[in-house]
Amino acid sequence: MLGNQKVVQAFAHEADAQEKFEDINEDLRVWSLKATFFSSITNPATRFVNSLVYASVGIAGAFAAVKGLLSVGQLSSFLSYANQYTKPFNEISGVITELQNALASAARVFELIDEEPEVPEKPDAAVLSNAKGEVSLEHVYFSYNPETALIEDMNLKVRQGQRVAIVGPTGCGKSTVINLLMRFYDVDSGSIQVDGTDVRHMTRQSLRTSYGMVLQETWLKSGTIRENIAYGRPDAAEEEIILAAKEAHAHGFIRRMPEGYDTIISEDGGNLSQGQKQLLCIARVMLCLPPMLILDEATSSIDTRTEIKIQKAFGKMMEGRTSFIVAHRLSTIKEADVILVMRDGHIIEQGTHDSLISQNGFYAQLYNSQFAV
Ligand SMILES: Nc1ncnc2c1ncn2[C@@H]1O[C@H](COP(=O)(O)OP(=O)(O)O)[C@@H](O)[C@H]1O
Numbered sequence: 001m002l003g004n005q006k007v008v009q010a011f012a013h014e015a016d017a018q019e020k021f022e023d024i025n026e027d028l029r030v031w032s033l034k035a036t037f038f039s040s041i042t043n044p045a046t047r048f049v050n051s052l053v054y055a056s057v058g059i060a061g062a063f064a065a066v067k068g069l070l071s072v073g074q075l076s077s078f079l080s081y082a083n084q085y086t087k088p089f090n091e092i093s094g095v096i097t098e099l100q101n102a103l104a105s106a107a108r109v110f111e112l113i114d115e116e117p118e119v120p121e122k123p124d125a126a127v128l129s130n131a132k133g134e135v136s137l138e139h140v141y142f143s144y145n146p147e148t149a150l151i152e153d154m155n156l157k158v159r160q161g162q163r164v165a166i167v168g169p170t171g172c173g174k175s176t177v178i179n180l181l182m183r184f185y186d187v188d189s190g191s192i193q194v195d196g197t198d199v200r201h202m203t204r205q206s207l208r209t210s211y212g213m214v215l216q217e218t219w220l221k222s223g224t225i226r227e228n229i230a231y232g233r234p235d236a237a238e239e240e241i242i243l244a245a246k247e248a249h250a251h252g253f254i255r256r257m258p259e260g261y262d263t264i265i266s267e268d269g270g271n272l273s274q275g276q277k278q279l280l281c282i283a284r285v286m287l288c289l290p291p292m293l294i295l296d297e298a299t300s301s302i303d304t305r306t307e308i309k310i311q312k313a314f315g316k317m318m319e320g321r322t323s324f325i326v327a328h329r330l331s332t333i334k335e336a337d338v339i340l341v342m343r344d345g346h347i348i349e350q351g352t353h354d355s356l357i358s359q360n361g362f363y364a365q366l367y368n369s370q371f372a373v
C-alpha cells in the first residue's frame with residue numbers, strides 16, 4: 001500500500017486500505033497480546049508449582065519430624081535439595097520464549113537454505129570475450145511453470161551483425177525470448193548458442209556484459225545522472241558521457257535540470273518522467289556499446305518525434321552489432337534483417353518486412369491495422 005500509494009489514491013481506496021490495515025493490525029494486536037501473556041506467565045507458573053512442592057514437603061516433613069520419623073537436620077537438608085532440584089526448571093521457563101523464538105527463526109533460516117540455488121556455473125565455464133554475435137536457438141522449449149507451455153520448439157539462426165525484430169501481441173513471449181538470451185532463465189530443453197558455444201557453458205557475467213540492454217521497465221540507481229549513464233563504464237571521460245547523452249537525446253533535459261549531470265536521482269527515478277528515464281537507459285547503452293544489443297520496447301515511453309531521432313542513433317549503434325528489437329510501433333522495425341512474428345510462444349512468420357507484407361499473413365494484418373486510416 002505504501003509502494004503503490006498512487007494506485008490507492010487514484011481508485012479512491014484510502015478508506016478500504018485503512019480498514020484492511022486496521023484488520024491486520026488488530027489481528028497482530030490480539031496475537032501479540034496472547035504471545036506476551038503466555039510467555040510471561042510460564043516462569044511465575046513454574047515458580048508457583050515449585051513453591052507448592054516446597055510447602056508440602058515442608059509441612060509433611062514437619063509432621064514427620066514431630067512424630068520422630070525424621071530429624072530436623074534431615075528435613076532441612078531435604079528441603080534445600082528440593083530447592084536445588086527445581087531451580088533449573090525455573091531457569092528454563094525463564095528463557096522459554098527465547099527458545100521458541102530461536103526454533104521459529106531456525107525453521108525460517110532452514111527454509112532459505114533449502115531453497116534451490118541458481119544452477120551453479122561450471123568450473124570450466126568459458127569466458128565470452130569480443131563476441132562476434134552469432135546467436136542460434138535450437139529446438140528451444142521453455143515455460144515459467146510446467147503446467148502452461150509457453151515457448152515450444154523455437155529455432156532461429158542469427159548471423160553476425162543482423163538485426164532481428166520480434167513482434168507479436170502482448171503476452172506472446174517476446175520478453176521471454178529476451179530473458180532466455182540473457183540467461184535470466186535456463187531453457188527447459190534445446191539449446192541457445194552464442195558464437196557456437198552453448199550459453200550454459202559460459203560464465204553468466206561474460207554473456208551478460210556482451211549484451212547491451214534497454215527495456216521497457218527502466219531501472220536506475222540512486223546517485224547522480226552522470227553515475228547512472230556511466231554505470232557500465234565507470235571510467236568513461238566526461239566528453240564521452242555527454243556525447244552518449246547527446247546521441248540518446250537526453251542532453252537537453254539533463255542540462256535543464258538544476259544541477260545538470262550532477263543532479264541526484266532517487267532509486268525509482270522519482271524526479272524524472274518515464275520517458276526521461278528511458279532516455280537515460282539508452283544513453284547508458286550508447287556509452288558502453290557491447291557487441292550485441294537488446295531493445296525490448298526501449299522507446300515505448302518516448303514521444304514519437306524524439307523516437308524517430310533516437311531510431312537514427314540506434315541505427316548507427318546497431319551497425320555491425322547483432323541486435324534484437326522488440327517494438328510495437330512497426331514503423332520502427334521495417335529495416336530489420338529478419339522479423340519474427342510470434343504468437344502464443346511460436347514463431348508463426350519470419351522474413352523481411354516486404355516479404356511478410358506480400359505473404360499477407362498475420363504480420364500484414366498487424367501492420368495494416370497500425371496504418372489504416
Ligand atoms: N516471471 C514470470 N513468471 C511466470 N509467468 C510469466 C513470467 N513472465 C511472463 N510470464 C508469462 O509468460 C507469458 C509471456 O510473457 P512475455 O514474454 O513477457 O510477453 P510479451 O510478449 O508481452 O513480452 C505471459 O503469458 C506471462 O503471463
Ligand SMILES: [Mg+2]
Pocket residue numbers: 174175296
Ligand atoms: Mg514484453
